[in-house]
Amino acid sequence: MVKKVLKFGGTSVGTIERIQHVAKIIKKEYDLGNKLIVVVSAMAGKTNELIDLSNQISENFDKRELDVLLSSGEQVTCALLTAALIKLKINSKSWLNWQIPILTDGDHNNSRIVNINVSKINQYLNEGVAVVPGFQGISKNGDITTIGRGGSDASAVAFAKLFDTDSCEIYTDVDGVFSSDPNKIPVAKKIDKISYEEMLELSSLGAKVMQPSAVQTAMMYDIPLQVRSTFTDRKGTKIFDQQNIDYTKSVTGVAYSKDDAKITLLGVEDRPGVAANIFEPLNKAQINVDMVIQNVSSDQKITDITFTIKRDDLIKTKEILQKNKNIKYESITHNANVAKVSIVGAGMVSTPGITYKMFKALADDKINILAISTSEIKLSVIIEEENTLRAVKKLHTIFELD
């Protein structure tokens, strides 16, 4: 007997037929004698529909009431799935955020789960399947709080952690984590095993399979994850500690993010605190800065700083930089059409020549590199956006991922 969290995303429960299909998947697991906590998202499209309604009332819809509104989506799925299980003669019960309760830090629209009362559900698992809503909880004061878009993954991991389950299986609409985007790179392959760190680099770079913060929590508490498809029987991708993986390849995947823009500040005064001066107002304006590159300058007094942001934020970012008198520089340039292409792999650190191999491959294809950033398990380059797919395919091939 094994204790498991099974999490089903919005597309997995997007229609009644799909909910009935999910009930059959759960029945299979239940008939094996497993104790199951099932975390569900709102039916696909539902959350957007509710957000549309809220926008018709006000663009500044009250934050507390937005959580009351949105949390109704998962409540509906909980009831439908539980009844579908009961129809299959499986003992089952829905548990809403306040019935458990799931305690959060109290922030509206972007909460974090801080505790879950496990006693009642642990007792119930001897009788049947507990179906619980993802994406939500209640504050200490008893207000409903949601934990941000895609927060159902975070809920699943929090349940796995606090119930000390043997595994946490994320059912979704793809077969698992791929070596690159399978829609664009047909030769991309499903990865059977991947480390938390690699998964983090891949998901934050656009693989979109799981919420990065949920992977991070799983990594912190060493909770083995499995990402798999609701719609096929394939095994999916297991995500766990790096030590337990034998790396035969140095590179695990090639990721990319489009719709980026690059800004360079030339002739920035080179003294302590200058970077903080630049990025503090951007942070306040909720502009997400991705790569930051600062070269050591030959001139000791000035330097150049390059960073990337989402293209949508370009105009706002330039305005902030130009208005702010605390930021001193000679001139500002930008490129509105860049992409970031990254190779990711825990095996990279022990394989010499990866960097050279990547740069050479791109140079051979006349793809100009505009900026470079590296970490232990990742190597990212900024290139012109029009070259993105050509670069990804080339790298996918030369690192033997096809």
Place this chain on the structure above:
Amino acid sequence: MVKKVLKFGGTSVGTIERIQHVAKIIKKEYDLGNKLIVVVSAMAGKTNELIDLSNQISENFDKRELDVLLSSGEQVTCALLTAALIKLKINSKSWLNWQIPILTDGDHNNSRIVNINVSKINQYLNEGVAVVPGFQGISKNGDITTIGRGGSDASAVAFAKLFDTDSCEIYTDVDGVFSSDPNKIPVAKKIDKISYEEMLELSSLGAKVMQPSAVQTAMMYDIPLQVRSTFTDRKGTKIFDQQNIDYTKSVTGVAYSKDDAKITLLGVEDRPGVAANIFEPLNKAQINVDMVIQNVSSDQKITDITFTIKRDDLIKTKEILQKNKNIKYESITHNANVAKVSIVGAGMVSTPGITYKMFKALADDKINILAISTSEIKLSVIIEEENTLRAVKKLHTIFELD
């Protein structure tokens, strides 16, 4: 300063524009300095949509989970209306069933409110408008329980009673209670004042303006009601104690119900307990028996019993009567196409000749009376369904209601 319950039905909050309109009605009341508890239904069509979803899972959808499912509808309205009020700069907060809490007797799908914790909301009313969901509560065990279709009226009256408010205003999509159905009888007039008893007879006979059980509760606790339109400024109908009404007319309204069927058991053994034998199995099968007429028979040993039911229940009812060996009778006849037409009026009891006047009017128009039943404030006849509107119009005219 006055403390009020304002209740808005499904059509009143059926779209975002209507919710914004409702917010303006509330603002007007709030600006007068009133303390307001606002009870809301689910947006029109929402509850049916959820029931459709549940039927796709199972015709015997689990009762507990059905309540979890359906209660989400009012939760959505609560959040939207509260945010619309906040947009109008009115302090407001939604209070869900478990946050108050609203305590029910625990029956699923058909609960009764037994208590409401008033302390937190009473305190909040000094700060702003409390928006609460109709149609629901929680059981002692903390399960969500709903109180049957149209139960938002019952919720409104329960709030008015337990918060000891000065009035309870039911906002709906009609101008008030009419002397007959204004869609079918164009000369029907809005009634300004009506007693609980008359309202009960009218609403259970098809006036459909308010749930009968809610009116009954209001009568028991002497809570003045007002039914009025969300969409016009008209005053609506006030419903209160009979003693406070001056009756200038003997008849207040003419009601009718169609889709009825009539069954007659001929030659029933006339001994104590025989009626119970007949109606107990029908009750068990949840068949709603309306009028029951038993004549004193000339033969001391046998009698005839006639009763009406909804037409949809006719086949099932006959089957039960024919199968059940405890029920002894000579033969069974039915008429599948009958209607009940009733005149209602608290003034009837003190006006002689009403009965004769009604029968004569119908006879003049060659409308055959199949059965008769009377109460203190009501006189009902069963007629062929095809004569319904002709009879209603005639009675509406001769009792000077046009």
